[in-house]
Amino acid sequence: METPTFIKNDPWLKPFEHAIKKRIKHYQTTLADINRIFGNLYQMAGGYDYYGLHDIGDAYRLREWAPNATQLFLIGDFSKWLCDKRYEFEKKDNGNWEVLIPKSVIKHGDLFKLHMFWQGGDGLRLPSHINRVVQDEKTKIFSAQVWQPQEKYKWDDQGFIPQVNPLLIYEGHVGMSSEEEKVNTFSEFKDKVLPRIIKAGYTTIQLMAIQEHPYYGSFGYHVSNYFAVSSRFGTPEELKDLINEAHKNGIAVIMDIVHSHAVKNREEGLAFFDGTVYQYFHDGPRGEHPAWDSKCFNYGKMEVLQFLLSNCRYWIEEFHFDGFRFDGVTSMLYTHHGLEYSFSSYSDYYNGTEDTDAMTYLTLANQLIHHINPHAISVAEDMSGLPGLASAVQDGGLGFDYRLSMGVPDFWIKMIKEYSDEHWNVGQIFHELSQHRYGEKTISYAESHDQALVGDKTIIFRLVDKEMYDKMDLASESLIIDRGLALHKMIRLATLSTAYGGYLNFMGNEFGHPEWIDFPREGNNWSYKYARRQWGLMDNSELKFKYLAAFDKAMIEKAKTDFLLDNMPCYGVNINESDQLMCFKRGRFYFIFNWSPSNSYTDYGIFTDAGKYRIILSTDNSKFGGYANVDESLTYFAERMPFNSDQYQLKLYIPARTAFVMERLPTKRVH
Structure with a gap:
């Protein structure tokens, strides 16, 4: 095998060429196996057409992969939620099961579940590929729902191509996008928030928490149902309408996709799905994420690869997403998940702790995404700085278009918390902001949603603290506020103007959204006070928040038309x-x-x-x-x-x- 291009660009990688070539060989071997078994990668990723609930004319067909199951039933109102022989699955080859249900038995909107049996036990489950899951408001129980509307959604976004020179991302969470203390909807986001994003000048929306998750406060990162749009925000058609409207206004929409781990819930999710812990996940301790209290996928199993790759294809083809921000990539890349690792030298990347199966999955995912849509966007959330992560597959890389520059927000927090600005070292600032791996594009940002989670604060709140509550009106004079406004603008301009590829902002932070983010939970009496966006602060002409919003808009426009073009x-x-x-x-x-x-x-x-x-x-x-x-x-x-x-x-x-x-x-x- 010839020396990969990204090694040629970085001679310091030469001592680790053997390990890198081993990773590339593993990917090539896996791809060859996929081509031999399925014909090609794209066909292999059509698993969601084979599995799940599908309309086949006069009946619905449901297929499941459950190799350890001994018996499987579809239950619902039609069976009085009991096991009925008329709705029993037939066992097929390779651990697959199938049932046909006449349309006279179930219809659009009906609720159902699986009752699965295995040697020594049984349990209720939601289908692995189900595209609609709803929660009962009283019992809080989740059920699968038949979602087969008579009229298919009609798109009118043909020919849309994302603007990526530069890529300017507006990170958004639909649920917390309302000013009211409630869960917002896709339709409300389209009508009230999308126009703000258009006006602000961003070119791409990154939507969080799209995949169904049982606990709202997980920010969408404990996923249970990978093919289901979170019903707390609305219907699949309403999400499609939001994406369609964004495209009509020249804005791309990428999804914050979670393939790094899965929620432990058994009845709602994949954990112990067929009575085994190892069906989708690693067996033993390796299957448990020590920091996230979640399950870790076994990327070495062909069925798991098909499930996740099919998930990528599904969201692009069915919902016209323009790509993905892959969450938790660092956790995937290494068997130690990057926990308590400094990654201070290249030997930390190549010491036998690499998860080659996961690296192969990410490479396949990037190849698939760009095969489906050559203009697709893929972003890796990686704090380790793995060489080649954002290099092209043909150059020996993992194929991401961008990596998140995760050290930048951590750097700004450290500067603000530990040093008065009289002692800020401008050499250190320039070095931290401008260091980028040659040939690999990065997304720079001063703060995302991560930096404002409960127990933390937004940058503006760190800078001005309690003065925000009574000194942000135009009539008030405050040296603390003046300092905060000045540094807020400078921090953002320095971060964006040194970016190499793109820039990200979390919704509301462009105008200095106050305080922190905290989802409703027992500890705050289930309050939505901090799980919303106070747009009125920016809209109020008597408050100074408008200044930060105006600067951000001007900065974004200049970046698009002038100084961020072509990654000079x-x-x-x-x-x-x-x-x-x-x-x-x-x-x-x-x-x-x-x-x-x-x-x-x-x-x-x-x-x-x-x-x-x-x-x-x-x-x-x-x-x-x-x-x-x-x-x-x-x-x-x-x-x-x-x-x-x-x-x-x-x-x-x-x-x-x-x-x-x-x-x-x-x-x-x-x-």
Whole structure:
């Protein structure tokens, strides 16, 4: 096997070439087995057409894979919820079971379950591939539901192609997107939140908690039913309508998909489905996730690969999702799940703890996704920094389009919590934000939903704390609020302007959403107070939240039209730690940050190319709550450096806690 391209790009990987080639060989062997058994990868991923409940004309057919089962019944109102021989499954080959139910017996909207028997026991189960699960409001019990509406949903998003240059992600949770203390719906999100996203300028929505999950407070990460749209937010058709409307407005929709683990619930989920712990998951301790209290898939089983790959194909083809953000990838990549691992050297990636089966699954998933839709987007949530994760499959990588730059939000929290901004090291800031693996695109972000979960705080709340409650009105004066607004804008601009591929924002954080996120639970008396979005804060013209929203919109627009196009390299120009002055360039754009809380600089020299410049974005603009100390109407001319006529500089006034972006203007040609 030839040396993979991503190793050639990084000579430090050469000592681990054998381990990397072993992983690639495992993928190639598995793919060859799939082609031999199923014909090709796409056909193999059609499992949801074979399994699950399907309309076959005058009856419904339901198939299940349950190799340990000895007897299987369909139960519901039609059988008085008892086992009836008329609705018993017939055992087929390879652990499969099948039952045909006349349409005179069940219809659209009816509830049902499986009653499964195995040697020494039995239990109620929900079908593994069911596309609709509902919860009884009184008993809180989940049941499968026949969901076969007479009219198929009619799409009108033909020809839609996502905008990925750059990829600007608005991370959203439908349930907590309402201002009211309730669970919001797909339809309400489409009517009330989608227009806000369109106005804000983001190009992609990342939807959380789509797959059915028994516990709302899990944020959707303890999945029970992989093919079912969470019914607490509405119907499958309402989700399709949301995606269709987003596409019509030029916005892609990707799904936060959870294939890294599964909920332990037995009656609702896959755990102990056919009376064994090892049907879908690893046997023994390896099947238990020590940190998440959940089950770990066995990616080495062909049936599990088919289940998960089929799930990918299902969400793309049935719901027109434009791709996925794969959750918990670090946990999948290593048998130790990345727990208490620093990943401080390359040997931490290649020490025998790699889960080669999981790596093969992710490679197959990426190949499948991009086969179905060449414009699909795949993002890996990985904090380990595995080399090749976001390299193409043909280059020896795992095939993700992007990795999340998970160290960036952790870095900002550390800076805010542990150091006063008088002691922020601008060299460290630039290094942390601009380090990206060559050839692998990343999604940078200052904070996502993770950073605001209960026990934590949003960035703005960390910066201003209790002052937020009574000093955010326009009439109030507060140095704490002024500092918080200034740093909030600078942190976001620094994060986005150093991004290499894309940027992410969690809904509401663009205008400085206060406090934290906490879902209803016993500990808060089942309150929705912190599981909602207070859009009214941004809409209120008498509050300063509007300034942050206005800056975010302007920043996003400039990123789309100017300085994030084509992933231009990021070069440090002036990184002066004593002055806390940070300047870098990308193409014809220069980014100037004065992190000093007290020192403003007059006629500060910034190395530039020859030419004339203008300011295209400033955190100090009065529209963004600034002091308007920077004159944005001026044209700035680069001057030759004294004693060095080959170098040029701009002499700038750079106020404290201010950042601005300058563009070198095109020079007129002389004919």
